[in-house]
Amino acid sequence: MLILAPMQGLTELMFRKVYHQCFPGALDCSISPFLSLTHGNLADAWKKIGDVLPEANSDSIPVIPQILGKEPIEFVELANRLYDIGYTEINWNIGCPMRRVTAKHRGSGILPYPDEVRAILDHIIPRLKPDLSIKMRLGLHNPDEIFNLIPILNDYPLLNITIHPRTGKQQYSGQVDLDTFARTLSLLHHKVIYNGDICTTADYRRISQRFPKIQDIMIGRGILYDPLLPLKIKNNHPDDLPATLHFILSLTDAIDQLPIRQESQMRKIKEYWCLLRRSLPITEQQAMTVLHAKTPDETRLRLRTILDNL
Numbered sequence: 001m002l003i004l005a006p007m008q009g010l011t012e013l014m015f016r017k018v019y020h021q022c023f024p025g026a027l028d029c030s031i032s033p034f035l036s037l038t039h040g041n042l043a044d045a046w047k048k049i050g051d052v053l054p055e056a057n058s059d060s061i062p063v064i065p066q067i068l069g070k071e072p073i074e075f076v077e078l079a080n081r082l083y084d085i086g087y088t089e090i091n092w093n094i095g096c097p098m099r100r101v102t103a104k105h106r107g108s109g110i111l112p113y114p115d116e117v118r119a120i121l122d123h124i125i126p127r128l129k130p131d132l133s134i135k136m137r138l139g140l141h142n143p144d145e146i147f148n149l150i151p152i153l154n155d156y157p158l159l160n161i162t163i164h165p166r167t168g169k170q171q172y173s174g175q176v177d178l179d180t181f182a183r184t185l186s187l188l189h190h191k192v193i194y195n196g197d198i199c200t201t202a203d204y205r206r207i208s209q210r211f212p213k214i215q216d217i218m219i220g221r222g223i224l225y226d227p228l229l230p231l232k233i234k235n236n237h238p239d240d241l242p243a244t245l246h247f248i249l250s251l252t253d254a255i256d257q258l259p260i261r262q263e264s265q266m267r268k269i270k271e272y273w274c275l276l277r278r279s280l281p282i283t284e285q286q287a288m289t290v291l292h293a294k295t296p297d298e299t300r301l302r303l304r305t306i307l308d309n310l
């Protein structure tokens with residue numbers, strides 16, 4: 001199975017829907033960007049519920065809601081509400097590397113504290129209506145932190161654990177630590193999903209050959225660098241520039257429809273463009289013409305010019 005990684009600000013419902021319309025079946029499932037229980041604030045987390053409402057997601061990549069937080073009572077409340085609207089799996093984010101998150105022992109900030117992880121799982125597991133899966137890193141400061149967590153994680157009925165084999169401190173830089181990942185894999189009793197730095201079919205092949213036990217792979221940035229990557233992995237799909245440009249145009253249309261100020265629309269369009277342009281054999285100058293567009297209409301026009309010239 002190929003799973004779309006959660007990426008706050010990038011893989012929300014609008015993106016997932018456009019992707020599904022352009023490349024149906026390319027991705028089997030997705031984890032939503034996190035609903036945050038900051039200070040245990042349920043109302044704040046619920047504000048973002050639109051992203052995972054089942055009706056809105058019916059013509060999109062199937063989604064599993066993700067929760068970021070360490071407040072067990074509110075976690076159970078939010079997860080059970082999500083179950084009541086139709087979700088049988090909830091994902092717990094203990095991998096987020098952002099400083100303001102980790103400083104409060106949230107996200108990957110909880111990884112050096114196995115007792116806190118156990119206390120939370122002790123409270124939530126017997127009370128949760130949905131099944132629980134986890135998305136995590138190897139540690140916050142040190143990749144060996146995971147070895148103190150494995151005996152705890154093995155004690156609970158988890159659906160699966162996605163591991164991004166970096167530490168929180170690394171953020172997204174440096175190498176993924178595949179040797180520690182291999183040791184982790186041999187000790188965890190749960191199904192493990194691999195996530196990290198799969199940007200080409202060769203990257204995918206390297207991971208699946210080294211870890212034949214791994215069935216499911218989660219991909220984040222690789223899909224924004226090359227939206228055809230899942231189809232290339234699954235069906236040997238060749239490069240298809242018109243399909244890629246059609247996707248970028250559809251995304252631009254969808255952003256144009258968002259009920260936000262044009263300034264914010266353009267910021268979003270440019271953010272996606274800076275990532276997606278990597279998949280096109282275009283010059284820096286051509287890329288800049290899109291970056292300098294002032295409106296969604298102008299963006300579309302310039303994208304079409306690029307398409308005509310390819």
Ligand SMILES: Cc1cc2nc3c(=O)[nH]c(=O)nc-3n(C[C@H](O)[C@H](O)[C@H](O)COP(=O)(O)O)c2cc1C
Binds near residue numbers: 198
């Ligand atoms: C902009 C951005 C936002 C992210 N937001 C989330 C998030 O909401 N929840 C989460 O678990 N991981 C989040 N991540 C981490 C990704 O899900 C993924 O683990 C990471 O990008 C590594 O995978 P990749 O190399 O395939 O991109 C985010 C990453 C980025 C770059």
